[in-house]
Amino acid sequence: MPDDFNENPDPEATTPAAEGQYPEPKHGVKPGHMDTSPIDPGNIEVLQILDEHGQLDKSLDPPLNDELLVSMHRGLVLTRTFDHRMLTMQRQGEMGTFAPNLGQEACQLGQVIPLSKKDWYSPSYRSFGAQIWRGWSMERLLLLWAGYHEGFPPPAGVNDLPFSIVVGSHVLPAVGVAMGMNYKSDASCMVVNFGDGALSQGAVAEALNIAAVNAAPVVFVCENNGWAISTPLNKQAASENLAVRGLGFGMPSIRVDGNDILAMTVAVDEAAQRARGGGGPTFIEAVTYRMSLHTTADDPTVYREEKLVDPWEERCPIRRFETYMKYKGLLDSTTIERIHAECEQEVIKARDHFRSTAASHPREIFDHLFEQLPEELEAQRDAYLRRLDEGGGSDG
């Protein structure tokens, strides 16, 4: 340690002023650099286009084409149908633990609808609606959640990251991908999804800061569903809303009704355009609710009263969008019923395909860790394969 930590180089500086007098600023010392006027924390926009009764704010009705609107509706229905089927399969022992997404369908789809194939998406483990929209087949997602490694990698041609099971640990790599876009001057963007719980992770704070400082083309979608397993939002954050966090890191922030697919789509589209154009990251707090379980290994009746969920039945993102579609003259009760039935058939078809093709490949576990297997691992692989050849590890 330098000695001058304990020495005052200027003895005058410690000379006390006479009582009742404040010392004059010394020669050469500039008057206060600190602006003492109150700080305006800035604006957080709040966006809702369809309210919970399906009422439309006509001034905000986005000019989306009819074909897209119809496929958005189908995407919502398919997501919920798939979720139901997965839950049934899990309860019948056919599926491993997974995280249902009942009630969060609009939030999920809205964050990927504005993306092109050149853009990237980084899902969290509750994002399978968004993954289906991005081009992950339902068969692949069933493989994934049934414990087959083949379901984990993003399909060819889909610029997505795999999700990480450790909450929030995918957000930094997502920002890194966006920094890669800047490095290569590619006008694309990354949308990364995480929840209210993930926002408590240090790594997510680092990711927000790094993205802001580097003007990385990222759209952070914080899916605030009110719960991190059994921990409610008020035990996760002391701020009134989560959007204020993004503002604190120096990026535009907006709070969106996550059960309003139009609002989600519009907000993400605007943020994505800004990102692609060099305008840096945006933070979107998407307000929704986890109506179902954290995962199939969870029992919410232990920590949550059922009556807390009831109001969210009224806020159903699908019913609200169907009201809008009827108003637009794009769907009626008959076509809606048909779409629900078609989605059910599509999911059953995927399930049957999954059942007839799913196979584990225990011999391949050594194939992907390194580009070329090091010699020392060859010996471990050979011993492992011998065990398999001798019938080791089989259920019988």
Place this chain on the structure above:
Amino acid sequence: MAEMTMVEALNLALDQCMDRDADVCLMGEDIGINGGVFRVTKGLYEKYGTRRVMDSTLAECGIIGTAVGMAIYGLKPVVEIQFSGFTMQAFDQIEQNMARMRNRTQGRYPIRMVMRTPYGGGIRAVEHHSESREAYWAHTPGLKVVIPSGPRNARALLAASIEDPDPVVFYEPKAVYRAFREDVPETHETMPLGKAQVVRPGSDITIISYGAMMRVCREAVDDLVELHGIDVELIDLLSISPMDTRTLSESVSKTGRCVIVHEGHQTCGIASEIIARLNEHAFEYLSAPIRRVTCPDIPFPYFQTEKQFLPDTDTVIGAVQETLAWE
């Protein structure tokens, strides 16, 4: 050939790799205009600009996590963690993403990146600046772990690590950074990863070491050969993972006796792994139990005590003599 310190040799490797491949980029705290706290990246910011030489925010976890993302996007980031003691901040991203992404995605996203970091004691530094925790990374499936011992192999191994298709943890013995100079060829040079080097052939006993401890071992070997007439075989491990088991077992099968020297803690340290492998591959040739000379399982002490804490030539000589005396 030019005489260089390890710092200069590492700088040369970075410069040449960046020159050869536009996807190679650098990221780390204070590596830009400051050239890194040890000046390993000196001049590269001026030569390649802020796009390719990025000063990071003060967040080690963030450096590794974003580098993983850049590697997914096809870049080859070479990141500097200012001191290896600070890699603990990045543990989750190293373990969860850097090491696993290739396997998780079945090869869809290989992670071509290098984490450089100075390690080890002997520079009178404050707490968390002197650790040797290479065993953590060797224990983590999916990583390669490389530790050079001198300017020439540091340059060649760093270049090889940058060109390697898998993630590499590159530990730089900072006690050697400016300790001596060596001839380093000016043209691009690499050495294969995963290969140990027999530095001095001998027939009586094998000493296995790596990194900064190689200097200590070389001095000990000089004494043992000249003053005691012991014909020592000295092996520089260079690559901790994958480990060149073949070279180690061939040597010990020949000499029958072995001492392993490293700075890292004893329990579950690299020496433990070497002993296990020699047990598997050279047991029938052993004439004496294998000894290990390591730091004790105590947090690296405050620097007034570091000389006593670190193994020195006398400890190595003592261990060799005891091993030779075993009947």
